[in-house]
Amino acid sequence: xxxxxxxxRELFREIKQSASAPDIAAAAALLEIGDRLGVLxxxxxxxxxxxxxxxxxxELPESGVARYLEALESAGIIERVDTDGDFFRTVSDYxxxxxxxxxxxxxxxxxxxxxxxxxEFLIDPESARAAYVRDGRQVAVSSQWMGSLAFxxxxxxxxTEARPTRVADxxxxxxxxxxxxxxxxPGTTGLGLDLDQGACDAAKDAAAHAGMSDRLTVLxxxxxxxxxxxxxxxDADVIHAGFVxxxxxxxxxxxxxxVLANCHTALRPGGLMAITEAIxxxxxxxxxxxxxxxxxxxxxxxxxxxxxxxxxxxKLSGAGFRHVETVELGFPTGRLFxxxx
Amino acid sequence: xxxxxxxxRELFREIKQSASAPDIAAAAALLEIGDRLGVLxxxxxxxxxxxxxxxxxxELPESGVARYLEALESAGIIERVDTDGDFFRTVSDYxxxxxxxxxxxxxxxxxxxxxxxxxEFLIDPESARAAYVRDGRQVAVSSQWMGSLAFxxxxxxxxTEARPTRVADxxxxxxxxxxxxxxxxPGTTGLGLDLDQGACDAAKDAAAHAGMSDRLTVLxxxxxxxxxxxxxxxDADVIHAGFVxxxxxxxxxxxxxxVLANCHTALRPGGLMAITEAIxxxxxxxxxxxxxxxxxxxxxxxxxxxxxxxxxxxKLSGAGFRHVETVELGFPTGRLFxxxx
Numbered sequence: 001x002x003x004x005x006x007x008x009r010e011l012f013r014e015i016k017q018s019a020s021a022p023d024i025a026a027a028a029a030l031l032e033i034g035d036r037l038g039v040l041x042x043x044x045x046x047x048x049x050x051x052x053x054x055x056x057x058x059e060l061p062e063s064g065v066a067r068y069l070e071a072l073e074s075a076g077i078i079e080r081v082d083t084d085g086d087f088f089r090t091v092s093d094y095x096x097x098x099x100x101x102x103x104x105x106x107x108x109x110x111x112x113x114x115x116x117x118x119x120e121f122l123i124d125p126e127s128a129r130a131a132y133v134r135d136g137r138q139v140a141v142s143s144q145w146m147g148s149l150a151f152x153x154x155x156x157x158x159x160t161e162a163r164p165t166r167v168a169d170x171x172x173x174x175x176x177x178x179x180x181x182x183x184x185x186p187g188t189t190g191l192g193l194d195l196d197q198g199a200c201d202a203a204k205d206a207a208a209h210a211g212m213s214d215r216l217t218v219l220x221x222x223x224x225x226x227x228x229x230x231x232x233x234x235d236a237d238v239i240h241a242g243f244v245x246x247x248x249x250x251x252x253x254x255x256x257x258x259v260l261a262n263c264h265t266a267l268r269p270g271g272l273m274a275i276t277e278a279i280x281x282x283x284x285x286x287x288x289x290x291x292x293x294x295x296x297x298x299x300x301x302x303x304x305x306x307x308x309x310x311x312x313x314x315k316l317s318g319a320g321f322r323h324v325e326t327v328e329l330g331f332p333t334g335r336l337f338x339x340x341x
Numbered sequence: 342x343x344x345x346x347x348x349x350r351e352l353f354r355e356i357k358q359s360a361s362a363p364d365i366a367a368a369a370a371l372l373e374i375g376d377r378l379g380v381l382x383x384x385x386x387x388x389x390x391x392x393x394x395x396x397x398x399x400e401l402p403e404s405g406v407a408r409y410l411e412a413l414e415s416a417g418i419i420e421r422v423d424t425d426g427d428f429f430r431t432v433s434d435y436x437x438x439x440x441x442x443x444x445x446x447x448x449x450x451x452x453x454x455x456x457x458x459x460x461e462f463l464i465d466p467e468s469a470r471a472a473y474v475r476d477g478r479q480v481a482v483s484s485q486w487m488g489s490l491a492f493x494x495x496x497x498x499x500x501t502e503a504r505p506t507r508v509a510d511x512x513x514x515x516x517x518x519x520x521x522x523x524x525x526x527p528g529t530t531g532l533g534l535d536l537d538q539g540a541c542d543a544a545k546d547a548a549a550h551a552g553m554s555d556r557l558t559v560l561x562x563x564x565x566x567x568x569x570x571x572x573x574x575x576d577a578d579v580i581h582a583g584f585v586x587x588x589x590x591x592x593x594x595x596x597x598x599x600v601l602a603n604c605h606t607a608l609r610p611g612g613l614m615a616i617t618e619a620i621x622x623x624x625x626x627x628x629x630x631x632x633x634x635x636x637x638x639x640x641x642x643x644x645x646x647x648x649x650x651x652x653x654x655x656k657l658s659g660a661g662f663r664h665v666e667t668v669e670l671g672f673p674t675g676r677l678f679x680x681x682x
Contacts, residue, residue, distance in 0.1 A: 018359055018360065018361050018362075019359065019362065020627075021360065021365045021442075021445065022444045022630065022631035022673045023630040023631060024362045024444075024445070025445040025448035025449060025631070025634070026448060026630040026631045026633060027630060028448070029452070029634050030637075036456070036459050037459050038460070058460075060464065061463055061464065064462075064464075065463070067637075067640070067641060068463075071633045071636065071637035074624060074629060075629055075630040075632075075634070076626075076629050076630060077630070099362075100362035101362075103362040103366040104362060104365070104366040104369075104445060104449060105449075107366035107367060107369070107370045108369060108445060108446075109449065109456075115370050115373050115374055115377070115450075118374045118377050118378050118409075119377060121405075122378070122401050122402055122409075123402065123405075281415045285417075286361075288415060289364045289368060289371075289416040289417060289418070290361075290363035290366070290367045291416075292371065292413070292415045292416035293367035293371060293412070293416070295412070295415070296371075296409075296411075296412035299408070300405075300408060300409075300412075332361075332363045
């Protein structure tokens with residue numbers, strides 16, 4: 001069944017998505033420029049900074065950084081801490097500005113090879129897929145901007161409500177979700193599983209920084225490996241998987257099914273499987289346009305299959321789960337599937 | 342003086358600029374893909390079309406075009422003409438969707454070399470300017486989308502109100518503005534002046550198509566040439582210049598001044614000089630963010646100088662004009678300067 005999002009489960013529905021097209025376009029470009037200059041992370045901390053400090057971090061001429069900050073300030077993205085000083089900080093709705101910019105940056109920058117070469121993909125898809133490959137860093141950065149306020153708040157709330165003793169996250173990246181969860185749930189342990197060595201290294205550093213190295217285990221291995229060895233999942237009472245299952249579809253659908261069945265087997269009785277995914281071609285006014293580009297990119301250019309709500313419910317039932325609940329996310333075309341063992 | 346835009350002079354202020362960031366991003370990508378597939382022009386006519394027809398125009402496999410149309414339809418950008426047929430057409434607010442997409446496409450696609458290489462520009466601007474050059478076609482296409490509803494409506498109204506017998510347009514491109522003006526003013530003749538041979542050829546074709554070859558002269562030459570030979574401008578009672586003067590600044594400012602003085606001399610008594618330009622770093626809430634990226638792109642990456650309202654008024658007075666009036670445009674950071682001889 002599909003349930004309306006409750007006020008508690010959909011904390012971030014109210015983020016201001018609406019703005020003018022010129023505003024949204026400008027913010028995306030200004031933030032991307034900051035990212036490429038290597039200074040955006042420092043700007044985004046919320047603390048105060050100077051052109052001189054950013055020039056040192058980015059190994060850039062200070063005059064050039066000062067002109068970049070002039071643009072950010074005039075755009076209303078940063079502000080002077082005091083009128084006389086050289087210090088700036090981000091404006092109070094900076095998180096929303098960056099979140100909005102994320103949609104533009106993911107759609108127009110991270111997926112740029114598809115926008116620039118659709119003719120090649122339509123005429124000779126196999127050669128095009130080999131020739132026009134996305135830049136993984138641009139995908140990661142824009143996904144983080146876009147997802148920061150919209151991917152996981154519903155999952156976060158559902159998982160904390162379940163009060164788990166052990167949580168596993170499949171495709172955990174830098175373990176941001178797990179670290180936030182463990183911070184909220186002091187007695188809980190976590191397992192992050194990701195194929196990317198760099199992400200796992202960053203996750204271990206972040207866990208150490210948060211004083212959670214004893215509670216958070218990071219495993220560098222593929223999701224597919226769980227089809228034959230579900231060992232790491234034993235004792236979990238919550239397993240979350242964010243945007244990883246569709247990467248196995250359609251070619252490895254049998255492996256995805258085996259992973260899902262093993263998740264069911266490994267979970268403790270009453271345990272929760274939480275899957276955040278994109279569904280294809282949603283037609284509501286709020287979601288239809290972004291859903292279209294997400295679906296089209298996946299089908300035409302990435303040869304990925306997105307499952308509908310009915311197909312997910314069928315798949316989860318087939319793996320042995322009961323009570324599949326579908327939650328609409330703030331992220332258009334995103335859904336959280338909550339399935340009980 | 343700066344006057345508030347009158348309801349008549351600012352016809353398109355009410356275009357819906359506001360939408361959600363995911364919507365705006367998705368529309369930009371979907372329309373750019375159509376442009377690169379070579380089918381968007383046919384889609385944009387407003388007439389009905391089929392996948393088969395577009396496949397033939399774009400020399401593409403029909404199945405691929407059908408999947409592209411599936412995406413556009415699901416996005417609510419086109420709709421089926423009737424539920425059984427194979428015919429589609431654009432939705433009623435298609436012009437607004439494309440206009441919004443124009444801001445994203447200009448900012449994130451046409452100016453992409455600047456977004457991708459800011460470090461190189463900050464460290465070694467001269468080499469960067471030689472190495473990272475914009476794609477002229479992407480600039481032209483996105484400017485046309487963006488400008489269609491926002492660049493020239495105020496100029497159009499001011500010029501038609503002046504009931505000129507002869508209008509000159511400097512940087513006339515494909516003469517879209519002149520053809521619309523001459524269509525509205527049956528007794529009027531026009532002169533379009535542009536450096537680009539391809540644009541001039543397209544302008545002549547368009548004039549012939551509109552049955553205006555006898556009333557509309559297209560001259561392929563530089564704006565700068567008017568500094569020494571204002572001959573083509575003689576007998577004009579309106580001269581319009583859209584976004585061409587700033588291309589001479591700062592390096593050719595003396596030439597720009599001479600062109601402006603010659604415009605004043607050539608105009609009939611009581612004649613009107615109408616200049617559409619971008620002004621730098623506007624700080625109103627409506628304009629500040631887009632104004633920032635426009636200013637930053639021009640200053641940092643194109644080494645162009647944008648003049649403030651006061652600087653334009655000074656320049657026009659210096660050329661001999663009286664009664665300089667400044668009109669705020671729907672296009673953020675855009676102004677129309679109306680100066681009388």
